Amino acid sequence: MKKNVLIFGSIAGLLLTAMMIFSTVMCYTNPDFEGNETVGYVSMILIFSLIFVGIKNYRDKYSNGVITFGKAFKTGFLIALVASTMYTVVWLVDYYVFIPDFMDRYTANVLRQAQEKGATAAELTSKAAEMAKFKEMYKNPLLVIVITYLEVLPLGTLIALISAWILRRKQPRPAVA
Numbered sequence: 001m002k003k004n005v006l007i008f009g010s011i012a013g014l015l016l017t018a019m020m021i022f023s024t025v026m027c028y029t030n031p032d033f034e035g036n037e038t039v040g041y042v043s044m045i046l047i048f049s050l051i052f053v054g055i056k057n058y059r060d061k062y063s064n065g066v067i068t069f070g071k072a073f074k075t076g077f078l079i080a081l082v083a084s085t086m087y088t089v090v091w092l093v094d095y096y097v098f099i100p101d102f103m104d105r106y107t108a109n110v111l112r113q114a115q116e117k118g119a120t121a122a123e124l125t126s127k128a129a130e131m132a133k134f135k136e137m138y139k140n141p142l143l144v145i146v147i148t149y150l151e152v153l154p155l156g157t158l159i160a161l162i163s164a165w166i167l168r169r170k171q172p173r174p175a176v177a
Contacts, residue, residue: 008054009082080156
């Protein structure tokens with residue numbers, strides 16, 4: 001199982017990190033600092049579909065066509081964990097080395113968008129205070145790690161659960177003559 005998890009987790013992790021780097025560059029080169037969250041999450045779902053493929057591969061090639069829900073979920077979760085860990089490590093390097101001004105730019109963008117949507121002075125003050133707390137949280141690398149894992153791992157876990165439910169099989173399929 002370890003080899004299967006590492007292969008599929010690494011492929012998913014490389015794709016996730018490439019998508020994250022591309023999105024970050026796009027945000028930084030756009031004067032409005034806009035990305036597309038829908039495209040980001042759809043991309044994550046497509047990338048995490050490798051969990052399904054990884055579980056199926058393990059079931060069919062290494063487990064004689066049989067896998068319990070628990071074993072399938074464990075395999076899928078570990079694939080998601082490997083991919084999410086790669087994503088988190090790359091984000092930490094990206095954030096601390098290449099874009100240490102990210103929170104300042106992100107805060108300015110959030111406040112600008114709120115103002116464009118007609119936020120009152122009190123609402124802007126409240127939003128600024130909220131963003132200042134978030135920026136303070138981002139000064140702690142452990143919190144950055146937790147926040148970053150929470151961006152991707154829950155989705156990977158959900159896909160692992162769905163995939164495990166779909167792919168579980170207690171009896172091997174009869175051989176076709």
